[in-house]
Structures are given as C-alpha cells and as structure tokens.
Amino acid sequence: MAKQRLRVIPLGGAGEVGRNMWVVEYGDDIVILDCGVMFPDADMLGVDLVLPDITYLREKTDHIRGILLTHGHEDHIGAVPHLIADLGFPPIYGTKLTLGLLGNRLREHRLHDKVTTVQINERVPFQVGQFNVEAFHIAHSIPDAVGFAITTPAGLLVYLTDWKLDHTPVDGRPTDLEKIAELGNRKPLVLVTDCVRVESKGYTPSEATVGEAFDNIFATAPGRIIVATFASNISRVQQVIDSAEAYGRKVMLAGRSMETNARIAFELGYLRADESTIIRPHEMSAYPDEEIAIVCTGSQGEPMSALNRMANRDYPNVKIKPGDTVVLSATPIPGNEVSVNKVINNLFKLGADVIYGPEARVHVSGHAAQEELKLVLALLRPSYIVPFHGDYRHLMLYRKLATTIGAVPDSERVLLAEGGTIMEFSPGFGKITGKAPVGYIYVDGTTVGDVGNVVVRDRQLLAKDGMLIVVVSIDSATGQLVAGPDVVSRGFVYMRQSQDLIEATKETVRAALANRNGSNPVDAAYINRKIRDVVSEFLYRETRRRPMVLPMVMEV
Amino acid sequence: MAKQRLRVIPLGGAGEVGRNMWVVEYGDDIVILDCGVMFPDADMLGVDLVLPDITYLREKTDHIRGILLTHGHEDHIGAVPHLIADLGFPPIYGTKLTLGLLGNRLREHRLHDKVTTVQINERVPFQVGQFNVEAFHIAHSIPDAVGFAITTPAGLLVYLTDWKLDHTPVDGRPTDLEKIAELGNRKPLVLVTDCVRVESKGYTPSEATVGEAFDNIFATAPGRIIVATFASNISRVQQVIDSAEAYGRKVMLAGRSMETNARIAFELGYLRADESTIIRPHEMSAYPDEEIAIVCTGSQGEPMSALNRMANRDYPNVKIKPGDTVVLSATPIPGNEVSVNKVINNLFKLGADVIYGPEARVHVSGHAAQEELKLVLALLRPSYIVPFHGDYRHLMLYRKLATTIGAVPDSERVLLAEGGTIMEFSPGFGKITGKAPVGYIYVDGTTVGDVGNVVVRDRQLLAKDGMLIVVVSIDSATGQLVAGPDVVSRGFVYMRQSQDLIEATKETVRAALANRNGSNPVDAAYINRKIRDVVSEFLYRETRRRPMVLPMVMEV
Known part of the structure; x- marks a missing residue:
C-alpha cells in the first residue's frame, strides 16, 4: 500500500x-x-x-x-x-x-x-x-x-x-x-x-406532504386509525402524534421495537407529545374508537410484527373490526411485496379500510x-x-x-x-x-458464521424437492444386509400416498447391494455413494424431481 | 340446489x-x-x-x-x-x-x-x-x-x-x-x-404509447436491441417487429416459448412481418449490431429464460456486450421484483444499457x-x-x-x-x-397432486433451519444399542466446523437411551419419539434454531 x-x-x-x-x-x-x-x-x-x-x-x-x-x-x-x-x-x-x-x-x-x-x-x-x-x-x-x-x-x-x-x-x-x-x-x-x-x-416530496395526508385521514376516519411504519422512522411516529393531537386522539404504540425506539426518542427529546397523548394498551377501553390512534410495526408484512398479528387476529390488545382505518406508511422493500399484499388482503377481510400505495401519499x-x-x-x-x-x-x-x-x-x-x-x-x-x-x-x-453458503445452498436444495433418507445395516464382517433398507422422506412426496414408489426405491437399493461382489472388504463409503447414485437416478426417472438423497450405512 | x-x-x-x-x-x-x-x-x-x-x-x-x-x-x-x-x-x-x-x-x-x-x-x-x-x-x-x-x-x-x-x-x-x-x-x-x-x-395507456417508446429506442440505440417480454404477449412481439422494420433491423426470436408462440401466431396470421425480417440465430453474424433486434423471454427474471441466461453469459447465441440496449417490456409480477432487479444489475455489469421501469413507458x-x-x-x-x-x-x-x-x-x-x-x-x-x-x-x-400442503410445509421447515438425522441400531431382543448413534445434518450447521455440537448431540442420544428401563420390550416408535424430543430440545437450547430432527431406529 x-x-x-x-x-x-x-x-x-x-x-x-x-x-x-x-x-x-x-x-x-x-x-x-x-x-x-x-x-x-x-x-x-x-x-x-x-x-x-x-x-x-x-x-x-x-x-x-x-x-x-x-x-x-x-x-x-x-x-x-x-x-x-x-x-x-x-x-x-x-x-x-x-x-x-x-x-x-x-x-x-x-x-x-x-x-x-x-x-x-x-x-x-x-x-x-x-x-x-x-x-x-x-x-x-x-x-x-x-x-x-x-x-x-x-x-x-x-x-x-x-x-x-x-x-x-x-x-x-x-x-x-x-x-x-x-x-x-x-x-x-x-x-x-x-x-x-x-x-x-x-425531488423526493417533503415529509410535510405525509403530514397533510395524515391530517385528511385523521379528520375523516370513523373509528380507530392504525398506522404501520418502520419502528426506526422516528419522524413518522412524530407525525402520527401531531395529527392525533390536532384531531383529538390518543396514541398507543404497538410492537416491541416501536415501543423501545419511541421510549428512547422521548427520553432524549426527539419525540414530543402532550403529557396525556400516549396511552398504554389497557387504557384504550376508556376511549371511544374515534379517539384512538395506534402506531405499530409491520409495514413490511413481517410475520411476527404487530400489524401482521392484528391481520391474523393474533394480537391480544387490538382486534381489527369494521370501522378501523389502517394506514401503511411505508413502501414495500423489494422482496416484501407479496407479504405486504397478504397483510392488506387480510385486513380488508376483517372489515378494515386500508390506505396504502403511492397514490395515497401516506409515505415519502x-x-x-x-x-x-x-x-x-x-x-x-x-x-x-x-x-x-x-x-x-x-x-x-x-x-x-x-x-x-x-x-x-x-x-x-x-x-x-x-x-x-x-x-x-x-x-x-x-x-x-x-x-x-x-x-x-x-x-x-x-x-x-456457522451458517454459510454451503448450509444455505443445502436449504435451497431441500426447499426445492425435499429429501429422502435410506438407512441400511450391514454386517461389518461379511457386508451382508442385516436390516433395512428403511426409507423416510420429507418434502418430496406424501409417504402414505406413495407406498409403491417407496417400495420400488427399497427394491432398487436391494438390487444395487445384491450386485456387489461379496468377497470385497466392506466399504461403507462406497455403499453410501452407490445407494445415492441408484436412488437419485431412479427417483428422477420416476418423478422428474431431484430430492436430496441421504444414505446412512450402519455397520453392525 | x-x-x-x-x-x-x-x-x-x-x-x-x-x-x-x-x-x-x-x-x-x-x-x-x-x-x-x-x-x-x-x-x-x-x-x-x-x-x-x-x-x-x-x-x-x-x-x-x-x-x-x-x-x-x-x-x-x-x-x-x-x-x-x-x-x-x-x-x-x-x-x-x-x-x-x-x-x-x-x-x-x-x-x-x-x-x-x-x-x-x-x-x-x-x-x-x-x-x-x-x-x-x-x-x-x-x-x-x-x-x-x-x-x-x-x-x-x-x-x-x-x-x-x-x-x-x-x-x-x-x-x-x-x-x-x-x-x-x-x-x-x-x-x-x-x-x-x-x-x-x-385509463390504462394504449399499446400505441409503447410503440412510440420503441420507435424512440430503435431510432437511437447504437448497437443491438434486446427486448424481453412475455412469450404470450403476441401484441408486444408485433410491436418489436414493426419498430424493427421501420428502422431497418432484423428480428431474432429467443427462448423456447417465444419461438413456439410466434410460430403459431405467424401460421395463423396473427403476427405479420416482411419475409426477410425474421432471422435465425446463425444468421445474426451476417448483420452489423445496429441492424439486429432480439425479442426474448425472461422479463420476470425466470432462472432458465433467455434473458437471464444472457445476463449470466450462459446463452449460446447472444453474449451481452457494451453497446447493447436491453428493454424490459413488462412489469414485475409481485414476488418477482428481486429476480428482475438481479437481471438488470447483471446486464449493467456486462456493459449493456438497460431500459426499464414505469418512467421508460416501454410497457402498459x-x-x-x-x-x-x-x-x-x-x-x-x-x-x-x-x-x-x-x-x-x-x-x-x-x-x-x-x-x-x-x-x-x-x-x-x-x-x-x-x-x-x-x-x-x-x-x-x-x-x-x-x-x-x-x-x-x-x-x-x-x-x-402427490405434492400437497404437508409436503410444502415440510419444505418450508427444511428451508428455515435444515435437518438433522440420528440413526441408531438396536438389538431387537434386548433393546441394547448395537451401533450408532450416527448423525448427519444438512442445511443446519457446517458439519465440519460444528464437531463439538455433533458430538454433544450423540452424547445426548446415548444418555437418553441409557435411561430406558432395559427390561421393557423394545418399542422402536417410543425410542424414535424420545430421540426426537431430547435432540430437538438440546439443539434449540444450544443454537436457538429448530432443525427438523429425524430419528431412524433400526432393529437388528
């Protein structure tokens, strides 16, 4: 250098x-x-x-x-x-x-x-x-x-x-x-x-345009308003608080990271609210729906987020119902579109009105x-x-x-x-x-670091066609088949509906092992490879699929 | 009814x-x-x-x-x-x-x-x-x-x-x-x-707006033009042909479904081209780059499509190079955004200019x-x-x-x-x-139909944390451990870097089997469940992951 x-x-x-x-x-x-x-x-x-x-x-x-x-x-x-x-x-x-x-x-x-x-x-x-x-x-x-x-x-x-x-x-x-x-x-x-x-x-529009869109929603929504955004988007949380205060609503924070980030931002003076604005979940019942706003995590459809749990009727303090207005104040990150769409569909099914997408101007x-x-x-x-x-x-x-x-x-x-x-x-x-x-x-x-490219590649293979395990017990002295072959598969076919295929797989293994010259010393690695090859080929021929084939050879 | x-x-x-x-x-x-x-x-x-x-x-x-x-x-x-x-x-x-x-x-x-x-x-x-x-x-x-x-x-x-x-x-x-x-x-x-x-x-804009955008590109692109669209979008293929003929380019069709659909549409009179417009791959070398247009599959980033193979330098007749202009004449279907983005990135890396997205107006x-x-x-x-x-x-x-x-x-x-x-x-x-x-x-x-919800759910589990197989051979008379436990995992951890974890897993199995009361009749199903429970619990405690644990009990 x-x-x-x-x-x-x-x-x-x-x-x-x-x-x-x-x-x-x-x-x-x-x-x-x-x-x-x-x-x-x-x-x-x-x-x-x-x-x-x-x-x-x-x-x-x-x-x-x-x-x-x-x-x-x-x-x-x-x-x-x-x-x-x-x-x-x-x-x-x-x-x-x-x-x-x-x-x-x-x-x-x-x-x-x-x-x-x-x-x-x-x-x-x-x-x-x-x-x-x-x-x-x-x-x-x-x-x-x-x-x-x-x-x-x-x-x-x-x-x-x-x-x-x-x-x-x-x-x-x-x-x-x-x-x-x-x-x-x-x-x-x-x-x-x-x-x-x-x-x-x-130009990227100003955050002020989101504030205007929020004000319109807060001025007209008939029941509760639930705004989902990134927990780290402290500015957006402030905008919810501002609109809530302007239109006479209390604000409940939902989602662990949302609560944590807001707590820190309040402590350090980066979030401001009137003393009575923020309420705890158990205090919500004291207010009519039209005086409640909730700001929560889950704008990306994350499975365990507050909004996704609400959309699946699995969030203890908030059950979505007709009259609720849900605002998705975020753009899906590439790759999250399908998850976000599922959340929107589920919210609509529960009767909520959902406001989302670029034309709603609820996110910049x-x-x-x-x-x-x-x-x-x-x-x-x-x-x-x-x-x-x-x-x-x-x-x-x-x-x-x-x-x-x-x-x-x-x-x-x-x-x-x-x-x-x-x-x-x-x-x-x-x-x-x-x-x-x-x-x-x-x-x-x-x-x-103990999960790396090889592990992830194996997961990709398993995800595609599943796997099939073949277990055989071999006499360590003679190489004779003592027990098995046993076959178990997961993610490949319904075991119960595919008994013929499983039986034929076992027969393929038996035939391959019978072909061995018994006088050779027992070589478990060789047997292992042999089983993998014949079974993989057989299954591909039968199903056009390539499950991961894992032979396990026990010498007893 | x-x-x-x-x-x-x-x-x-x-x-x-x-x-x-x-x-x-x-x-x-x-x-x-x-x-x-x-x-x-x-x-x-x-x-x-x-x-x-x-x-x-x-x-x-x-x-x-x-x-x-x-x-x-x-x-x-x-x-x-x-x-x-x-x-x-x-x-x-x-x-x-x-x-x-x-x-x-x-x-x-x-x-x-x-x-x-x-x-x-x-x-x-x-x-x-x-x-x-x-x-x-x-x-x-x-x-x-x-x-x-x-x-x-x-x-x-x-x-x-x-x-x-x-x-x-x-x-x-x-x-x-x-x-x-x-x-x-x-x-x-x-x-x-x-x-x-x-x-x-x-209103959805007319197809004619795409024709105008194509004409602009065909009028100015310095080298080859490669347009990716759905093979089933016969109208879009016609637009490529129309612009190519207007600006003196030959058209090559790439991708199996593109060739098939175009052949049928030509035969039935739903695609029209001058007799000399459509050329075969081997004829491309007879023309300078600025007289060639290619219409191909792969607008959704499909792995085996012509465009994706071109973007990975794996398509025999078309090697992407500086001077090429690639037009993505399609909107990514929700869920395909990441694949499409990868293709665009790879095409840019190979030196092509890539035209895509709503502002380019190359798709309606x-x-x-x-x-x-x-x-x-x-x-x-x-x-x-x-x-x-x-x-x-x-x-x-x-x-x-x-x-x-x-x-x-x-x-x-x-x-x-x-x-x-x-x-x-x-x-x-x-x-x-x-x-x-x-x-x-x-x-x-x-x-x-031989792959259903159970199979797909297993694939999801395997994809998340992989799996771990435990094989033991048991004396069918006494229930004594004859061989094993053997452990193989895929998609869970690097086997080689995790020898301690694998050894500890085997020890957990041995301890669980030793605890059995040897005088009971051998019950393979019970042993199977026992192994699965203790190993799952042990691995979650150690790694906070839940691989699928598959015990295989051989009676010999």
Whole structure:
C-alpha cells in the first residue's frame, strides 16, 4: 500500500442495499464509517441477518481509531453488537439519538459496559487518529442524522448517505446546505454518497406532504386509525402524534421495537407529545374508537410484527373490526411485496379500510431523488465520486447522471465499488487498486458464521424437492444386509400416498447391494455413494424431481 | 340446489391472480369458463404450477357441456392438459389463435387426438347445452381475445376478463363497445369481471404509447436491441417487429416459448412481418449490431429464460456486450421484483444499457384501470356483479368503486367470491349460498397432486433451519444399542466446523437411551419419539434454531 494515498474500502453496502460499512485508511490510521446489518434476500433461506465482512480488518484492529455512525437506522448501526469485539472495541462516535438507539442494542447483547461511546455535535470538529472530522446535519426519516467531512493528509473526504433536501422536515431542521456549499469550496477529493433513489426523477416530496395526508385521514376516519411504519422512522411516529393531537386522539404504540425506539426518542427529546397523548394498551377501553390512534410495526408484512398479528387476529390488545382505518406508511422493500399484499388482503377481510400505495401519499422516501443528487453534486464538485447504498444498476445510473450534468470530466471519475473494492486516492489520483475478501456473513439464531453458503445452498436444495433418507445395516464382517433398507422422506412426496414408489426405491437399493461382489472388504463409503447414485437416478426417472438423497450405512 | 337458479362457482382465480376457472351451472347443464394455471407463490416451495381444484365437478362430469376459453394466456388455458381427462374430455370452444396456442400445449401432453375443439367466431352465437353463447371482441395484450355473453334460463351472464378499452391497439381492433352497450340494453343478470387494476386511477395507456417508446429506442440505440417480454404477449412481439422494420433491423426470436408462440401466431396470421425480417440465430453474424433486434423471454427474471441466461453469459447465441440496449417490456409480477432487479444489475455489469421501469413507458398493462371499469359498468348495468382476477383487496376496492358510482343500488349486489364460493342467481336474486371444497393443487415435476400442503410445509421447515438425522441400531431382543448413534445434518450447521455440537448431540442420544428401563420390550416408535424430543430440545437450547430432527431406529 502506498503510504501517501487514502484508501477507501466498502465492507458492505456497495452494490447492494444494507450492511453499510466503510474503511477509510491512511498510513496506520483507520476510521470506520457506519456498521450496519442487511436483511437477507429471499434465497438466503432461514438467515436472520447479514453482516459486513471484516476479514480485511482482522490483522489491522490495532489501527482502528474509531467508528463514526451517521444515524440510528439498523443498516448503519445494527452490526456493531455483532462485530465490536472482533474489531477490538474501538470508540464509537455518534449524535445523541444515534448513541441512544445503539446503547439499547448494546444492552440487549450485554456489551454496554465494554464499549466506549463519544457523543458528537454538528459543526464541532473532532480528531480521530490523524483525521479531522466535521459532522453536519442532514434531513432523513430519523432525527439527528449527520454527514461527515473527513480531512485526511491526502485531501477531504465527504461521506453523505441517507439524506434528502426536504425544506420542511418533521423536526424543522433541513439538510445543512450552507455547510455542503462550504465543503464544496474546499475542493473535496472524494465524495462517498447514497444513490438508491437515482431511478426517480425530480425531488423526493417533503415529509410535510405525509403530514397533510395524515391530517385528511385523521379528520375523516370513523373509528380507530392504525398506522404501520418502520419502528426506526422516528419522524413518522412524530407525525402520527401531531395529527392525533390536532384531531383529538390518543396514541398507543404497538410492537416491541416501536415501543423501545419511541421510549428512547422521548427520553432524549426527539419525540414530543402532550403529557396525556400516549396511552398504554389497557387504557384504550376508556376511549371511544374515534379517539384512538395506534402506531405499530409491520409495514413490511413481517410475520411476527404487530400489524401482521392484528391481520391474523393474533394480537391480544387490538382486534381489527369494521370501522378501523389502517394506514401503511411505508413502501414495500423489494422482496416484501407479496407479504405486504397478504397483510392488506387480510385486513380488508376483517372489515378494515386500508390506505396504502403511492397514490395515497401516506409515505415519502428518506432518500434523495435525481434533482437533489444533481444539486449536491453541483455544490460539492468533488474530484472523485463513489456512489453506494444501491444495487449495481443504481451505481451505473448515478454515474450516467453525474457525467450528464458535467459534475465530473469523465465517467472514470465515478468509481463503481462493490463489497471489498479497494480504492486509493491522492490529489489528481483516484483508482480501484485491489479487492479485499468480502462474503456474506450470516446471523442465524444466536450464532454468527456457522451458517454459510454451503448450509444455505443445502436449504435451497431441500426447499426445492425435499429429501429422502435410506438407512441400511450391514454386517461389518461379511457386508451382508442385516436390516433395512428403511426409507423416510420429507418434502418430496406424501409417504402414505406413495407406498409403491417407496417400495420400488427399497427394491432398487436391494438390487444395487445384491450386485456387489461379496468377497470385497466392506466399504461403507462406497455403499453410501452407490445407494445415492441408484436412488437419485431412479427417483428422477420416476418423478422428474431431484430430492436430496441421504444414505446412512450402519455397520453392525 | 334450486333448479330454477343459475349457479356460478369459481374453482380458481377469485381472490387470487391466476388459475382462472369458472363453473356456470343451470339444471343439468354445466359450462366451464377458462381453465388456467397459477404460478406458485414464493412460499409454495419447489412447486412448478398450481391448478384449479375440480373437486366440485368430480360427480358431475356428465353435465359438462363444454369449456369456453377467452384467450390464449396460460392463466386461462394452461390447466386444460392437466385436467381435461378428469373432466371427461368435454369439447373446448375458442377463437382461432386461442385454439392454436392450446393445440400446441395439447400436443406436448400427447392429448391432441383426444380433445374436441370448436372454433368460434365473434358475434356468431352458438349453443352449449341449454346455454346460448355470444362471443365479442375485447382488446388485451394478445389478439383474438373475447368476452362471453351467456343467455341462461335465469338471465344473461356476461363474462368479461383480461380486457381494456385501448382505442389504438396493436391489431387495430378495439374492444367491441357497441356489443357491450347492446348487452346492457338486455339487462344482464350478472357480470363476472376482471378487477386486477382497480388500484390504478384513470385509463390504462394504449399499446400505441409503447410503440412510440420503441420507435424512440430503435431510432437511437447504437448497437443491438434486446427486448424481453412475455412469450404470450403476441401484441408486444408485433410491436418489436414493426419498430424493427421501420428502422431497418432484423428480428431474432429467443427462448423456447417465444419461438413456439410466434410460430403459431405467424401460421395463423396473427403476427405479420416482411419475409426477410425474421432471422435465425446463425444468421445474426451476417448483420452489423445496429441492424439486429432480439425479442426474448425472461422479463420476470425466470432462472432458465433467455434473458437471464444472457445476463449470466450462459446463452449460446447472444453474449451481452457494451453497446447493447436491453428493454424490459413488462412489469414485475409481485414476488418477482428481486429476480428482475438481479437481471438488470447483471446486464449493467456486462456493459449493456438497460431500459426499464414505469418512467421508460416501454410497457402498459393489458387490464382496465378505474375509469375503464366505470365506463363498462355504466354501459352494462348488471343486476349483480362478481369481480375476480384479483386479490381480496382488489375485490373490496372494486366493490367500493361500483358502489360509489351508483352502478349498483347497494354494496351487497357486488358479491365477494373466493375459490369455491357457490353463488346463485335468478331475476331479483343473487346470493352466496355455499362453499365447494377448493384447495391448492400442485404440479411438481411430472405429477399432479402427490405434492400437497404437508409436503410444502415440510419444505418450508427444511428451508428455515435444515435437518438433522440420528440413526441408531438396536438389538431387537434386548433393546441394547448395537451401533450408532450416527448423525448427519444438512442445511443446519457446517458439519465440519460444528464437531463439538455433533458430538454433544450423540452424547445426548446415548444418555437418553441409557435411561430406558432395559427390561421393557423394545418399542422402536417410543425410542424414535424420545430421540426426537431430547435432540430437538438440546439443539434449540444450544443454537436457538429448530432443525427438523429425524430419528431412524433400526432393529437388528
């Protein structure tokens, strides 16, 4: 590594959406930007979470000077509890709300006593190793979000993610355009920026438009109003509270993460409500339906969420009934459309009115659309740009956008990074120079890393055609079949309705074993492979399916 | 059943999208409307297709006078080969193109010699049992689509599905509004209608807007143009041919179903091209890239489709390269978004430009939006309405729409049917009167029905946490452990990295078996259950996961 260059490496979040984590390295100093989780793709069967891959940092933990967090969403802070020990417990820098939400996560993992956190304030520079860091305010769907300007010996790096320009945000604090303009005057070497909404023309509408839509609903809904949104969307929760207070309703919070996040945000002053507005579940019965609003989790159709349980008549305190109005204040994340549709169908079946979809205007994105991306590029005028927080198509479209408006002299100045891409920068230089190993790190149940690609691939095979187990007991001396073959299948065919197939399978095994030359020494591995081959072939011929065939040979 | 009433029952396609099939019954006469397949939900693991459930018809096959097909899409004709034998081979009525496409399917299943088909013509009434049937033209994304007006002793039933009003369709033949107005004057008793686009305001744009978008792309694309669409969207294929001819390009058809459908449509005169326009794969090398267009399957990201194979550099005749323009002329069906996004990402990675999404205007729906639904209701003025071809939420929104515009005097006149709902109609009477048994009938591999809910549920369990097999050999006389326990797991943990866990599992089994009172008679079922219980509990405690535990007890 050239000592005089700034090294920038995504360990997650580049060419994908989620598990954001960046390494910024100069000489012996490393600072980490964000440390989030990703929710698994549909084909990552049974996986709970996906973490960034910190292999690159394993030999360099002594160099890590700190972790800077932009805001309190899971895809930016969620991996801290899983990775902080392996990173050697570096200090964590964040704003008050971000650290508040992180603190809760650390407590859940019993790590809060082991982690050093440093609360930062916008526009108060601080030193991390040899890096000077300035945090500046950005508008997103959660308060207290910041971007970072990091002055390094090679030049200025600006890290700007999960932002939009919104001139009328819920907390009244728009993105700090003045600071962005000032940074532009300091000629940034490299901008690392979110690009997930680059497919959308124009501007992302202001959160204020959602407030208007809520007011219309709250003014007319005949019974209870139930608003589902992300628990982490603190601004949206505030909007429900605001509309409820304006139209004389109490607010009940439903869902564990919703209650937890709201409690922290209230404690730290990022949620505001009149003293009597928030009520507990058991207090609801004291009010008529038209004076009740509920804000809950489940906007993505998550199976165990409050809204999905309500839609399945399985939530103790809220039984959906005619007269209820349910508002889905979120857009389905790609992959969740079917689950969300099922929830909507079930709510309608229970008699509720359901308000959802883009035309209802009950949700806006927290990310910048094309015109906002252009405006910030025009203000910052960085020498090099690394778009992230998007799939590969978003990176390509962002490169096209930046090139089209002339923000960079040629498209090579927009570097297309994926997980592990090593980029090096110095004045007049910005290139991809290598690749660090980055794979998917799965969290399943309580453990990290004991479920990997092989395990997930097996799950995919099992999910497709099920499996069939063949057990035989062999005399260890003679190789004679002592017992079996026994056959059990799961996820392949109805065992009871397929007795003929099962019997024929056993006959196939018997025939294959009878063909063996009995004088050879017993070779369980050979018998195992033989059974697998003949049974797999037989079953495919009979059913055109390929169940996983698992022979078990016992020598007795 | 009251003999003087008309009975209408969906066996699929109501409260869901796909596998459309309706029973229309009066006295001893039954006519079936459509007979389609559904593509499986993501949680129907390993299933290839879902069929309508014809249980209701099992004892009534003697009453079936015919099957009427509206158009040649898979969700309307695809189940015929799977069900026609069980239905007793009733005659099948359809237009020329519909029967052409069906004939191909029947040949694939070697059924073409056994099925009687009757070609129908628009506006030429025909008799099916005691029903008089009139077919009338409708505009959809495939030519030769019709609606049916069925005169029964109880009154007139209008079956109108997969239509839009499009005044400038590709084949120049708009929906027969004159006929619809005439039917309205005959006071229909019941309208059975598609409602899948009821969430969309306004009118569905005409196919002509897609033609304009294609022309713009064909006028400017620097290299090859590759358009992916449904093989069944014959009209869209025609548009590619039209634009190609206008801008001097040859057209290559890629993908088996695309080639087959186009061949049939050409033979029957529903696709038109200059003699030299269509070229074979090996002829492509004779033309420069800017004179080539390819129309292919894969607009839904289907794994084995032509486009997905191109995106993975696995399609023999087309290697994607910089300069290629790929057009996704389709909207992802809910559940396919992630697969489609992956294809787009891969195409960008290979250097292609990709044109997709609503703002590109390269696709329009074949279904009616709100204003079209309203207009047809105003013309038809049926006494009762049964919306279908939509999820439950679509039915509810359609009911709201019909009630809001005063098309029916009260919302009860819009009957909300799901699979198996029995409805009865006579002048002044229209009610849900019962429920026929309707479940999911799965096609997996070559067989129908030997994969059912239990099998699919097992696949879901296997997909989540995998499984673990425990094999023990027991002396059948003494109950002593003779060999084992052996343990094999798949989809649960890495066996190699989890030796301690596997050893501890075996120890748990040994301990459980040692606790048995040896003097009891050997009870393999008891031992089996005992092993399953202790191992499941042990593994959940250790990993918080619940693999399927399968004990195999061999008595030797």
